[in-house]
Amino acid sequence: MRFDTPATTNPIDQGKVVGQRIHRIDGPLKTTGRAVYAYEWHDPNTRYAYGYVVGSAIAKGRIGSMDVSAAKQAPGVIAVVTSDGIGELKKGKYNTAKLFGGTEIQHYHQAIAVVVAETFEEARAAAALVKVDYAEQKGVFDLAAAKDTAVTPKEGEPDSAAGDFDAAFETAAVKFDQSYTTPDQSHAMMEPHASIAAWNGDDLTVWTSSQMIDWWRTDLATTLGIDKEKVHIMSPFIGGGFGCKLFLRADAVLAALAAREAKRPVKVALPRPFLMNNTTHRPATIQRIRIGAERNGRITAIAHESWSGDLPGGGPEVAVQQTRLLYAGANRMTATRLATLDLPEGNAMRAPGEAPGMMALEIAIDEVAERLGLDPVEFRIVNDTQVDPENRERPFSHRNLVGCLRTGAERFGWQDRNKQPGTRREGNWLVGMGVASAFRNNLVLPSGARVRLDREGIVTVETDMTDIGTGSYTIIAQTAAEMLGVPVDKVAVSLGDSRFPVSSGSGGQFGGNCSTAGVYAACVKLREAVAQKLGFNSSDELTFAEGEVGAGDRRVPLAQAASDESLVVEDRIEFGDLDKTHQQSTFGAHFVEVGVDVATGETRIRRMLAVCGAGRILNPITARSQVIGAMTMGVGGALSEELVVDKERGFFVNHDLAAYEVPVHADIPHQEVIFLDETDPMSSPMKAKGIAELGLCGVAAAVANGIYNATGIRVREYPITLDKLINELPEVS
């Protein structure tokens, strides 16, 4: 199905199942431990071997020599596969750093060997016996120091402009110019990367934890130099990814190589410290924002520049993205610059671009509002735009940022905020409120599905879509149930298997909308097949409801269409250029109340509210879970999360979950989420958009603005830890 004209009324609009508060259908499996995650696959008739990864001890250089003799002789060891022994492997399309193979070291903890043994413990013990001589080279690890060497990236759209920023800024009544920094961040999802590989002749099956089945399949085949058709990927349950499982990772490659060498299925999990230095992370940024405005609050000039770093061949963090679209202003420019750093690979983490971009932009907006003497909610509303401000011919498909801000302000009690910072005191707490807009683009990717109706009236959906904890199983079941007029418990959903039609996968908050649109397309086809089978003219005039199909007075049980054989159809949704003619984005507003301990500078969140305008909400329960999870991640980004770079040795030092501090329950006392009632017919037949990343964008800035309101201290370097406040807090003795 090609989607190239705005959706009109369709069966999804009935809203009998889609949009309802339905608990996740895979919930019982998860709460009872029966959902099988990558490392847990277990066939009692198989003797698995265990692989343990050896990572580089240096950040940059070459392997001189590797001595694996002691490891090979260690108890239980079956095989040792080394990167200098295996020669160069091809690199997958989506990988920047190579995952394995060759003698060059590009970053700390890059995989250089995998030791395979009868037990995990034996493999781990033997891995420590691998001796490596390195020829170490000096690397570049400090973004601030490398900033001036940054260049304009070759790909994407690094720069943009409209009007004449310089002239307009020069003559603006109010001029604002500030710089901000965001640190490297880790995805820190619960389930580590893990894979089991098994060869059957030339055929390879990998049970793994992947957000994008087809990308993994393709890149694994490329890396191993085998035919894609020979690779079978299974990933039905994923314990979080946040972008870290978008692209093929070392565990899958090593498991495959190890299994080939050991001639047995091999399990490989990356130990927790490898998450930080072996895989990917969100790159640090330095951002400069300039805003010129009239005294009445209208922005006349806005500029956003961002610097980040990555390994050679890598890309920038596109932190200026939202500034091209979020606020009006006739004269504007953005610029993205990229330095070469020898740290581990920087890549997508939840809301790449907007997450760190909004961390900076939304403090800047708060600062300018204060300069203008305007309420920060009103200042944002004054500068709302219904068209792409860089290309005014291009409207937004649907945009209700103003509604989000107004609803939020009212529900949160924004009018009670003290305008004068540092003036609300409750006991030892300085209390403040902060606001920020939320903004994240809506992306569309093609997505396929297969749907089967059997004689019991059970509808089975198969797609290689993944559920990374987001609720894909449930919204896909709801979609099929709505389309075919059956209750959710008559729908079976199978995901995460490369034998199924290729889907959008999970990432960039596109998965929910696109994968259900793919299921919609397949269901439209199935409705047609049902109509034909049952002798109706066309599915157009049919109603599918309560397990029956009908037109006029004739009603037939749906199952009857499959009475002699199952009906199976397949289709995929493909998107035309509605996302070019119209700007598709999602909008929201975050409100946060914080307390800052007047003595110690500890910031603690008191309450949070997010209002989201993001098209049709397919399931308010799973959508809310996405938003509150994202808000929690935003608090981490505001207050504690930072991968600390050792600028001498070139690695992230705090590489475990004791030292990389994500929020715990005690940090998040109260969260509320409101969804505006809206649909976006430009986005897909589902009229839904992304929600999972929107919930993160702007949160940290709302916290930062709350801290400013509480204390009068403006911190522009994340995370806002107490050491950045303590010298400016009031005397306490």
Place this chain on the structure above:
Amino acid sequence: MRAFSYERASTIEAAAKAAAGTDGAKFIAGGTNLLDLMKLEVETPTHLIDVNRLGLDRIEPAPEGGLRVGALVRNTDLAADERIRRDYAVLARALLAGASGQLRNRATTAGNLLQRTRCPYFYDTNQPCNKRQPGSGCAALGGFSRQLAVVGVSDACIASHPSDMAVAMRALDAVVETVRPDGTTRSIPIADLHRLPGDTPHVEHVLERGELITAVVLPKPVGGKHIYRKVRDRASYAFALVSIAAVVLPNGTGRVAVGGVAPKPWRDEAAERELPNGAKAVTAKLLANARPTEQNAFKVALVERALSAVLAEARG
């Protein structure tokens, strides 16, 4: 983790003897610190002696009027004990500020005292660390030191001691009881248990090879207001940047021990005498010899400010 042998000791004497008689032997109690370090090969004992079944898990009245806390009493049980909560509240509060419920269920009194630093370089065997590998250097000195010590440090090591419990015990003048391999016992004031790094940061305490901690004795209750204030980046499940264990008497005098700033719980009786003069006066003396790095210099101000808040709370 290296392969190791394991035995479960049935008497205190046998445990101490076995530990002294086997090269590379270590006691294991809750294992919440030791096992983590073994997995990373930061610790590589060849033999483990399990001391969990030595009957050292009781809290009993001590002859001089205090309490005798068995070395194997779990942190959870110690924090929940009625007498501890009533007479040594600073200790109960310190315990509950530490780790998580699950960890406290396993963690023991002796194990908590002897837990090792959380310096991130100590945990990464690819990095130089004088504590882990004497003579290899200290990566933290020019590296990431935000969490580490500001006082009692040396050029060889600036690691901080991570325990909360020990800070409260230091304020309470607890005494550590041990049995040596030859069967003799001794009582070590907690002030003397841990050693400063000097140029031997790998030697962290005064216990001899095979010497087993059997109990910690808390002297007679001293009354006063008991406050434990732990300052950290998140609200729970994080090690202290700075912590203050204070017992403040109605006349304004009292005791103060500080955590997170030194290789051991930090207390100075001379500084304490300044209590009636306020936090500034106390901190000036307590941290007079501080040698912070650029990254952890904030701890000096933080101690003063946190102490000031504690004293205000004590005044009620």
